[in-house]
Amino acid sequence: MASISTITTSSFISPRAISRPKSPKSNPIPSKASPRNPNSNRKRKLKPQKAKFKSPPQTITSTAGEATSYTCLPPLEDFTVPSLNLGSRPPEEIKLSDANVVKQDSDSESQRFGTEDGMDGDLRVDYGRFEVNTHFEEEEDADYEYESEEEEEEEETVNGKNVNSYNSDGFYEGEELREFADGENVSLSDFEGEEEGVKEKGVPAVMRCFDRAKIYVKAGDGGNGVVAFRREKFVPLGGPSGGDGGRGGNVYLEVDGSINSLLPFRNRVHYRAGRGSHGQGSCMGGAKGEDIVVKVPPGTVVREAGNEEVLLELLSPGQRALVLPGGRGGRGNAAFKCGSNKVPRIAENGEEGSEMWLELELKLVADVGIVGAPNAGKSTLLSVISAAQPAIANYPFTTLLPNLGVVSFDYDSTMVVADLPGLLEGAHRGFGLGHEFLRHTERCSALVHVVDGSSQQPEFEFDAVRLELEMFSPELAEKPYVVAYNKMDLPEAYENWQLFKEKLEARGIETFCMSAVKREGTHEVICAAHKLLQESKEANKGSEGWTPPINLNHVADMVQRQRRAPINDFEISYDNASKTWQVVGAGLQRFVQMTNWRYKDSDTRFQHVLEACGVNKSLLKMGVKEGDTVIVGEMEMVWHDYPQSSGLSKVTKWPEWK
Numbered sequence: 097m098a099s100i101s102t103i104t105t106s107s108f109i110s111p112r113a114i115s116r117p118k119s120p121k122s123n124p125i126p127s128k129a130s131p132r133n134p135n136s137n138r139k140r141k142l143k144p145q146k147a148k149f150k151s152p153p154q155t156i157t158s159t160a161g162e163a164t165s166y167t168c169l170p171p172l173e174d175f176t177v178p179s180l181n182l183g184s185r186p187p188e189e190i191k192l193s194d195a196n197v198v199k200q201d202s203d204s205e206s207q208r209f210g211t212e213d214g215m216d217g218d219l220r221v222d223y224g225r226f227e228v229n230t231h232f233e234e235e236e237d238a239d240y241e242y243e244s245e246e247e248e249e250e251e252e253t254v255n256g257k258n259v260n261s262y263n264s265d266g267f268y269e270g271e272e273l274r275e276f277a278d279g280e281n282v283s284l285s286d287f288e289g290e291e292e293g294v295k296e297k298g299v300p301a302v303m304r305c306f307d308r309a310k311i312y313v314k315a316g317d318g319g320n321g322v323v324a325f326r327r328e329k330f331v332p333l334g335g336p337s338g339g340d341g342g343r344g345g346n347v348y349l350e351v352d353g354s355i356n357s358l359l360p361f362r363n364r365v366h367y368r369a370g371r372g373s374h375g376q377g378s379c380m381g382g383a384k385g386e387d388i389v390v391k392v393p394p395g396t397v398v399r400e401a402g403n404e405e406v407l408l409e410l411l412s413p414g415q416r417a418l419v420l421p422g423g424r425g426g427r428g429n430a431a432f433k434c435g436s437n438k439v440p441r442i443a444e445n446g447e448e449g450s451e452m453w454l455e456l457e458l459k460l461v462a463d464v465g466i467v468g469a470p471n472a473g474k475s476t477l478l479s480v481i482s483a484a485q486p487a488i489a490n491y492p493f494t495t496l497l498p499n500l501g502v503v504s505f506d507y508d509s510t511m512v513v514a515d516l517p518g519l520l521e522g523a524h525r526g527f528g529l530g531h532e533f534l535r536h537t538e539r540c541s542a543l544v545h546v547v548d549g550s551s552q553q554p555e556f557e558f559d560a561v562r563l564e565l566e567m568f569s570p571e572l573a574e575k576p577y578v579v580a581y582n583k584m585d586l587p588e589a590y591e592n593w594q595l596f597k598e599k600l601e602a603r604g605i606e607t608f609c610m611s612a613v614k615r616e617g618t619h620e621v622i623c624a625a626h627k628l629l630q631e632s633k634e635a636n637k638g639s640e641g642w643t644p645p646i647n648l649n650h651v652a653d654m655v656q657r658q659r660r661a662p663i664n665d666f667e668i669s670y671d672n673a674s675k676t677w678q679v680v681g682a683g684l685q686r687f688v689q690m691t692n693w694r695y696k697d698s699d700t701r702f703q704h705v706l707e708a709c710g711v712n713k714s715l716l717k718m719g720v721k722e723g724d725t726v727i728v729g730e731m732e733m734v735w736h737d738y739p740q741s742s743g744l745s746k747v748t749k750w751p752e753w754k
């Protein structure tokens with residue numbers, strides 16, 4: 097951190113001083129390697145110059161009377177707030193392709209659905225058609241919104257060629273081709289085993305999961321302050337009267353109990369709050385920008401894109417979190433009036449609102465989760481024990497989204513049970529659909545593991561699903577669970593039951609048998625699950641203790657803290673090749689951004705602040721030389737050394753930077 101240097105008359109730089117001729121060549125310039133002597137009797141000044149950067153073309157010409165211009169540089173990586181990782185990119189979509197996933201013959205109905213014929217009890221059945229994307233559908237940096245289904249369909253086009261097609265049942269047909277830069281067409285099947293870095297669009301829209309979404313939020317920019325003077329009859333020298341700009345709108349996240357999925361975020365990705373209005377004459381402040389409230393379902397977990405750290409957990413309806421505060425309005429010239437400067441011709445730009453990509457993840461708030469292999473009878477069990485009416489059919493992956501049901505007991509007690517899509521081998525790596533939903537079970541206190549008794553190897557099926565749970569999350573596997581051996585009404589299940597029971601009991605696992613269809617044995621299963629739930633609640637009671645109130649605005653506080661970093665907190669780096677000094681600091685960058693170069697006095701104030709916050713001093717210490725380029729925020733300047741006599745005769749005091 098650099099220290100703030102004292103402001104002296106001789107160290108102040110005016111636009112006039114900037115245009116003075118360079119120091120004579122007789123002045124020795126120290127070599128690059130050795131720092132310059134700070135006791136040198138020459139003055140060194142920063143002079144803004146015509147920027148050398150060719151792009152972007154936005155050039156603002158100063159009205160300071162000199163041929164001086166400022167160029168806005170493209171935003172650099174270094175300029176982003178470091179801890180927020182705003183410039184970081186989210187992970188790429190990956191295709192979950194594997195040798196286990198078998199390409200389907202579109203004509204074969206039995207293969208398509210993996211019907212009873214296709215189900216030989218081996219969990220490696222042809223469920224390849226049901227590959228899912230584990231990551232988001234949207235391009236990370238794409239600046240678009242899905243406005244309609246048509247646009248969504250366009251998404252399936254690769255390099256202008258529509259390579260995907262769906263048959264009448266809505267299932268994906270044909271092989272996806274991807275054209276590479278060298279024009280070579282490569283089939284995605286070439287990538288088998290290469291899981292990352294390849295897109296997969298083979299899942300029909302109806303089967304895609306909507307419990308994850310990525311959205312862009314931006315707080316509103318502050319309005320600009322203005323320079324104005326009071327002109328009124330009989331009021332001579334009315335004084336400065338430029339009003340401040342209004343603050344930008346805030347971005348909130350609010351829990352809405354009527355929403356139960358993140359589906360709405362497929363249609364809208366970008367959320368921008370309104371910008372504040374500019375100030376006006378007669379000391380009139382601008383109106384504040386319109387806030388934006390993003391509605392999310394209960395149980396939404398919020399992360400910054402590309403960052404594992406959880407920012408917010410929004411659980412109960414009505415909760416509202418301030419995520420990004422709007423930018424501050426720029427001050428008008430009335431705010432700069434002081435005893436030594438009664439006619440300030442200066443006003444600030446409004447502060448830019450922060451922006452962020454957020455990852456939303458929906459986690460169900462259920463007490464008990466029903467897990468098991470596809471087609472085991474999980475949904476049937478839920479339909480029997482609760483009033484829920486999930487889809488039940490004799491093919492795997494009938495359940496595409498988790499279903500919730502409330503189970504009521506005689507003694508005025510209820511529990512929420514979630515029926516999850518089926519799990520199969522490799523689910524923790526993304527096969528099937530179960531992986532997408534396994535995280536929902538993380539909040540469950542107990543699990544009911546349904547085993548299809550009519551399958552050829554029920555014990556193998558049981559072990560495979562348990563293994564998947566363990567692979568996905570060891571904490572999940574440690575949750576208490578009940579095993580429910582289903583389809584006891586079928587002879588093959590009935591025959592296998594004793595053997596299955598003995599094997600599991602030998603391993604110390606208590607097992608129940610039931611026939612969900614006939615509603616036999618289900619009561620015992622659910623009572624056992626309820627008992628586990630009560631036990632887990634009892635166990636957690638002692639450890640919970642007092643929980644402090646949750647501050648839902650801490651994200652905004654963090655953003656605010658970073659924006660309000662002290663102006664003298666900066667770092668300087670030097671690029672030897674281009675002879676460029678880069679001064680990076682959140683406070684300085686904010687100052688540069690809010691400086692309105694159209695006003696004459698802005699330039700003087702800018703030089704003053706650089707001097708006051710110690711930038712000049714630090715540069716000298718590090719050995720800046722005549723003609724070196726210095727970049728501060730978006731400003732590019734050239735360093736000039738001047739003789740000491742070039743100081744300014746008048747010192748203007750400016751209000752403190754805040």
Ligand SMILES: Nc1nc2c(ncn2[C@@H]2O[C@H](COP(=O)(O)OP(=O)(O)OP(=O)(O)O)[C@@H](O)[C@H]2O)c(=O)[nH]1
Pocket residue numbers: 468469470471472473474475476477487488489490491492493494495496516517518519582583584585586610611612613614
């Ligand atoms: N005979 C018999 N069939 C059952 C029983 N329980 C469920 N089934 C049948 O098994 C098939 C699958 O039932 P679902 O409840 O959809 O199975 P699921 O586990 O939810 O399947 P997915 O959602 O695809 O994972 C349906 O045809 C049910 O009628 C049972 O106890 N006996």
Ligand SMILES: [Mg+2]
Pocket residue numbers: 474475476486487488494495515516517
């Ligand atoms: Mg189901």
